Amino acid sequence: AQKVTQAQTEISVVEKEDVTLDCVYETRDTTYYLFWYKQPPSGELVFLIRRNSFDEQNEISGRYSWNFQKSTSSFNFTITASQVVDSAVYFCALSDPNFNKFYFGSGTKLNVKP
Amino acid sequence: DTGVSQDPRHKITKRGQNVTFRCDPISEHNRLYWYRQTLGQGPEFLTYFQNEAQLEKSRLLSDRFSAERPKGSFSTLEIQRTEQGDSAMYLCASRSQGSYEQYFGPGTRLTVT
Numbered sequence: 001a002q003k004v005t006q007a008q009t010e011i012s013v014v015e016k017e018d019v020t021l022d023c024v025y026e027t028r029d030t031t032y033y034l035f036w037y038k039q040p041p042s043g044e045l046v047f048l049i050r051r052n053s054f055d056e057q058n059e060i061s062g063r064y065s066w067n068f069q070k071s072t073s074s075f076n077f078t079i080t081a082s083q084v085v086d087s088a089v090y091f092c093a094l095s096d097p098n099f100n101k102f103y104f105g106s107g108t109k110l111n112v113k114p
Numbered sequence: 115d116t117g118v119s120q121d122p123r124h125k126i127t128k129r130g131q132n133v134t135f136r137c138d139p140i141s142e143h144n145r146l147y148w149y150r151q152t153l154g155q156g157p158e159f160l161t162y163f164q165n166e167a168q169l170e171k172s173r174l175l176s177d178r179f180s181a182e183r184p185k186g187s188f189s190t191l192e193i194q195r196t197e198q199g200d201s202a203m204y205l206c207a208s209r210s211q212g213s214y215e216q217y218f219g220p221g222t223r224l225t226v227t
Binding site for chain 2 (some may be wrong): 004006007014033035037038042043044045046047050091093095099101104105106107
């Protein structure tokens with residue numbers, strides 16, 4: 001079965017701290033895609049990154065970085081030097097090869113305090 | 115391009131009433147998705163359309179739920195005989211063929227009293 005687990009329900013940090021959000025997934029597909037979305041208080045899900053199952057290269061985009069490890073079925077997300085504007089709920093998601101069914105984790109609420 | 119829009123943004127209804135939500139995808143996006151998100155959970159897939167054809171429905175979509183996309187543009191999601199357990203945020207997303215990214219709307223928050 002397809003499943004995404006985000007064990008951290010809520011994390012609180014002080015501004016400028018680094019924070020890592022964990023994501024573990026299960027799938028029987030050999031080709032699959034992993035995503036991270038941000039859901040600010042306004043409610044609209046915002047796409048952050050996509051990674052396919054054949055590309056285990058880590059990626060950095062500004063203060064954001066992602067660590068994909070197929071051996072441990074994990075796709076973790078790190079925010080460096082967190083800011084108050086990073087406060088949101090972050091969702092990890094797993095997609096079938098055709099991008100038609102997304103399986104979301106339960107989300108991690110990140111609180112960044114000034 | 116104004117993004118995915120949903121109407122209404124909030125709906126309060128009494129148990130047993132029928133409700134209908136509308137989603138307008140990004141124009142030229144031929145795929146449209148409905149999700150349900152309950153408090154503290156991630157979105158759960160309900161159904162999706164390719165143009166006007168409904169290609170897959172989740173087991174979460176009971177007989178009281180029906181979705182349509184009659185002309186391959188906007189879509190409606192109807193819930194008949196609402197129950198308190200239907201209270202949730204209903205999200206719509208769309209994407210174009212060949213693209214991986216689903217663009218989400220702001221959602222319709224349903225409260226059944």
